[in-house]
Amino acid sequence: MKTRSAGFTLIEIMIAIAVVAILAAVGLPSYRNYTLRGKIPEATGNLAAMRVKLEQFYQDNRTYAPATAGCVTDSTTSKYxxxxxxxxxxxxxxxTGYTLFAIGKASMAxxxxxxxxxxxxxxxxxxxSGxxxxxxxWVTRTGGEC
Structure with a gap:
């Protein structure tokens, strides 16, 4: 009587590795885009809030010009x-005008x-990439979609 040893053959292991590699090649870029899209609302939301503050300043002072020289920069409230x-x-x-900017840092550079x-x-x-x-x-998806 012939006994068969338990285990996997080399071909079975190579097929499993190939399947995992294909799934990773498809899934990792999608996951990266997903995480980037999740960080964009931080920029757009804060820009909208800053715009409201400048409009309130204009209502009070009838000018957008700053009271003191220098740029207003806020890098402490945002991680990205x-x-x-x-x-x-x-x-x-x-x-009579202004432009507000949100400049990406860290993973949003x-x-x-x-x-x-x-x-x-x-x-x-x-x-x-993409x-x-x-x-x-304001771009929120790959390919320049808003």
């Missing part, structure tokens, strides 16, 4: 974005969102 009123080191607030006093929104994305910016809205 820095918020500022500066572009290239220059203040964007004037008596490459993402940049902006809004101005007319509520014109724009976004740029650089160096993130993502592109959009000059007329």
């Amino acid at each position: 974005f820095d918020f500022t009123t500066c572009s290239g080191g220059a203040e964007t607030r004037t008596a 490459g993402f940049s969102y902006s809004v101005d006093q007319t509520n014109a929104k724009s976004s740029t994305v650089t160096g993130v 993502w592109t910016g959009n000059g007329s809205c």
